[in-house]
Amino acid sequence: MEDGGRSESASAGRWKSLRWSLRHLNHTRVQQLLVLFCASAIIITMASIILSMIAADNYPLGVMAVVDAATFACLGAAMLLATQKRTLSLSILLVCMSIPTNLMAEILLHGAGAWIGLMLLGLSPFMLGLLAPLWMASLYSVGLIVFYNYYLAGLPGEAVVFTGRDETYLTAMALSIITVASALAAILPKKITGAAYASLNQAAQKESTLKERYAQYATLASDWHLEINEFGIVTDFFGPGHAAGCNWKTLFYDWEEQAHIFHEALASRAPYEKIRAYLRVGDLSRRVECTGHPVFHPDGSFAGYRVIAHDITDKAEAEEKLKVLAMCDRLTGLKNRHAFNESVEARQSQTDDEETAVICIDLDNFKNLNDRQGHESGDAALAELGLRFREFEEAIPGLEVFRLGGDEFCALLTTRWDPERIHWLAEQFAEAVFRPIRMEDRVVDMAASIGAACTGPNKTLANTLERADAAVYEAKSLGGGQCILCAGEIEVRLERRLAIRRDLAAAIANGDIRMHYQPIFEVRTGALSGVEALARWAHPVYGNIAPDEFITIAESSRSIVKLGQYTLRRACNEALAWMNTHGAAIQLNVNVSPMEIMSEGFIDSLLAILEETGFPAKLLELEITERGMFEDMDVSRTRLDTIREHGVGISLDDFGTGYSSLSRLETLPIDRIKVDRSFLTQAVESRRAQKLLALISGIGGIMDVDIVAEGIETEDQLRLVRLAGFAKAQGYLFGRPAPISELRAANWKPMESEPALRQSA
Numbered sequence: 001m002e003d004g005g006r007s008e009s010a011s012a013g014r015w016k017s018l019r020w021s022l023r024h025l026n027h028t029r030v031q032q033l034l035v036l037f038c039a040s041a042i043i044i045t046m047a048s049i050i051l052s053m054i055a056a057d058n059y060p061l062g063v064m065a066v067v068d069a070a071t072f073a074c075l076g077a078a079m080l081l082a083t084q085k086r087t088l089s090l091s092i093l094l095v096c097m098s099i100p101t102n103l104m105a106e107i108l109l110h111g112a113g114a115w116i117g118l119m120l121l122g123l124s125p126f127m128l129g130l131l132a133p134l135w136m137a138s139l140y141s142v143g144l145i146v147f148y149n150y151y152l153a154g155l156p157g158e159a160v161v162f163t164g165r166d167e168t169y170l171t172a173m174a175l176s177i178i179t180v181a182s183a184l185a186a187i188l189p190k191k192i193t194g195a196a197y198a199s200l201n202q203a204a205q206k207e208s209t210l211k212e213r214y215a216q217y218a219t220l221a222s223d224w225h226l227e228i229n230e231f232g233i234v235t236d237f238f239g240p241g242h243a244a245g246c247n248w249k250t251l252f253y254d255w256e257e258q259a260h261i262f263h264e265a266l267a268s269r270a271p272y273e274k275i276r277a278y279l280r281v282g283d284l285s286r287r288v289e290c291t292g293h294p295v296f297h298p299d300g301s302f303a304g305y306r307v308i309a310h311d312i313t314d315k316a317e318a319e320e321k322l323k324v325l326a327m328c329d330r331l332t333g334l335k336n337r338h339a340f341n342e343s344v345e346a347r348q349s350q351t352d353d354e355e356t357a358v359i360c361i362d363l364d365n366f367k368n369l370n371d372r373q374g375h376e377s378g379d380a381a382l383a384e385l386g387l388r389f390r391e392f393e394e395a396i397p398g399l400e401v402f403r404l405g406g407d408e409f410c411a412l413l414t415t416r417w418d419p420e421r422i423h424w425l426a427e428q429f430a431e432a433v434f435r436p437i438r439m440e441d442r443v444v445d446m447a448a449s450i451g452a453a454c455t456g457p458n459k460t461l462a463n464t465l466e467r468a469d470a471a472v473y474e475a476k477s478l479g480g481g482q483c484i485l486c487a488g489e490i491e492v493r494l495e496r497r498l499a500i501r502r503d504l505a506a507a508i509a510n511g512d513i514r515m516h517y518q519p520i521f522e523v524r525t526g527a528l529s530g531v532e533a534l535a536r537w538a539h540p541v542y543g544n545i546a547p548d549e550f551i552t553i554a555e556s557s558r559s560i561v562k563l564g565q566y567t568l569r570r571a572c573n574e575a576l577a578w579m580n581t582h583g584a585a586i587q588l589n590v591n592v593s594p595m596e597i598m599s600e601g602f603i604d605s606l607l608a609i610l611e612e613t614g615f616p617a618k619l620l621e622l623e624i625t626e627r628g629m630f631e632d633m634d635v636s637r638t639r640l641d642t643i644r645e646h647g648v649g650i651s652l653d654d655f656g657t658g659y660s661s662l663s664r665l666e667t668l669p670i671d672r673i674k675v676d677r678s679f680l681t682q683a684v685e686s687r688r689a690q691k692l693l694a695l696i697s698g699i700g701g702i703m704d705v706d707i708v709a710e711g712i713e714t715e716d717q718l719r720l721v722r723l724a725g726f727a728k729a730q731g732y733l734f735g736r737p738a739p740i741s742e743l744r745a746a747n748w749k750p751m752e753s754e755p756a757l758r759q760s761a
Helices: 002-022 027-055 063-082 085-113 115-131 134-154 168-220 256-268 313-327 337-349 366-373 375-395 419-434 461-477 488-510 547-556 560-582 602-613 633-645 662-667 677-683 687-703 715-724 754-760
Strands: 223-229 234-238 272-281 284-296 302-311 355-363 399-403 408-415 448-454 483-485 513-522 528-539 543-545 587-591 620-625 649-655 672-675 706-709
Touching (some): 027 063, 027 085, 063 085, 085 134, 355 461, 375 399, 408 419, 419 448, 419 483, 461 483, 461 547, 488 547, 513 560, 528 560, 547 560, 560 587, 602 633, 633 649, 677 687, 677 715, 687 706
Parallel strands (some): 528 587
Antiparallel strands (some): 272 284, 284 302, 355 408, 399 408, 513 528
């Protein structure tokens, strides 16, 4: 039973293989089918003839019956072997030789009387030509022709007689022709159809290969190719997934900001390109960039679109990441200045009635932290502040916090005008800064100057940003660590500050800032030594503005460089004109802001102005303050050395009001020291202060620099200066600052009590 089961299974497998082969025909399969067809047809034909002869009692049992049986056996074996690819040649040989052998046996047994056998034998080359190779069919046909002619014409007693005449030779010739025709009838169509089949098979294989290749390309491709008809149906689709027959609206969605461009193109039947959308095919969803061209029928009517959807998912994600990075400060994790500018633009374009509160945060003395503990500590402190500020963003809806620069932050909050809430939020930022920052081996304490303002009626966001920034400098002017809200009297004061800051640039451009000059005299001789140029500004609304006020505002608004260039150029021109008029040379002292002298390009600007005006460099002296120059000694020393190399002198102004470190003073390249008036005010009534003045004068002698007394207003102060050994002096006692046209070249003449002072000196 098991063997029978295996046999049945094997047979079923062979027939299943054969049925499968019908769908995948090739040369081998065709030969198998021909063998099966020919063998089965011969078996049926022979069986029918034999059965009819038996029925007519005309089938003799003898040698011929054995030959017929052997023929049946050979044909059955051929059919069995045809199902096996490896024995195909044997099955062909059995089919091709079984019938000729059977017919030859009949002819040999019955002689020429076996006319039917001779006729059938003449047709047998057709089967060989159909199944066997060409050489075998040709050899068989030639052999059969030889057999006819030898058997019929060559053997005695074998003659063919028709109507009393011997037609043996003619019969042999006719059978030979039938043999050749039978062979050609099989061989020629076989060759023709074989070539056609080979060509078709090759084309089919190429098509199959191309389909497989395109299927792989479609799987691997990052593009989708679609053809959409005029009804919106996808008629051709190439790419990952299957979408043929779908409406394009089910595939594409979210056209982003370019939806109107796409719909306008559809409405006008126009091409479109690089329109971004999302493509959904089955479970696959990708970001694509679409380019489409309209297609038209031969009659010119619209036929649809051919579309290429290029996969830009990775590119779009990379762009989003880059955009986030471009908008983010890497150190703190907060949004950066670029994001701040975009947020401001977006808020300015809004048409709703929502207001925006602005909170500006400027860390106090952050540079000192970097200098004392290193930039790593400064960066760690900023990173911690960024973490604390981001917690505010998460906790307060509508709040955005930005890092604008090294130690500057700004917060924008969508809110309504509520002074208490805005001030509370500013205090929260202050508390976040004040809270100690713990590092590995130390604790860092920080403070911040904070200014807050809010938009409102007639208060634009740009104006609010200015007011909040001005509030920061107001907080710094109070010593730092303050929160200033623009409201009430403070807002009035800040509006003045903003007005001055706005008008300062125009005043510089229009030449509204005038220069006054205060004379400097030799203490011993009373000779005019030089002048100090002082800027004066009469504001059209606020009147005369103190230099300290508008210079401080210029420093906060970054316009100090332009102001410094303006005052230096004007002072050089006016002083040179005065010297040419009076034929006398005087020293010109010009104040320079620390921010200006430490700025890039200052030295180039200084030399350019000297060349432009023609003012002698040796007669120019720049006055600097301790406040600016002692913050970075190395840079300060390098800058001052370069300036002095070009012949310009350096004077240290307001000495004694800042750091006043002797070690620093010794290393700073200067030509003169100007002692602040506060020393003189104290020295009139303090013996200790008088000794200090003498000590300062001695230091000047040791350092080989002149000592200049500032702010001399009384004769007693002048007497003390002389006793201390000061070289030069200036102050209201000698003359108030005035236009240079009022300056006289004559020596200063002391008052009546001067001789007594001179005697006591």
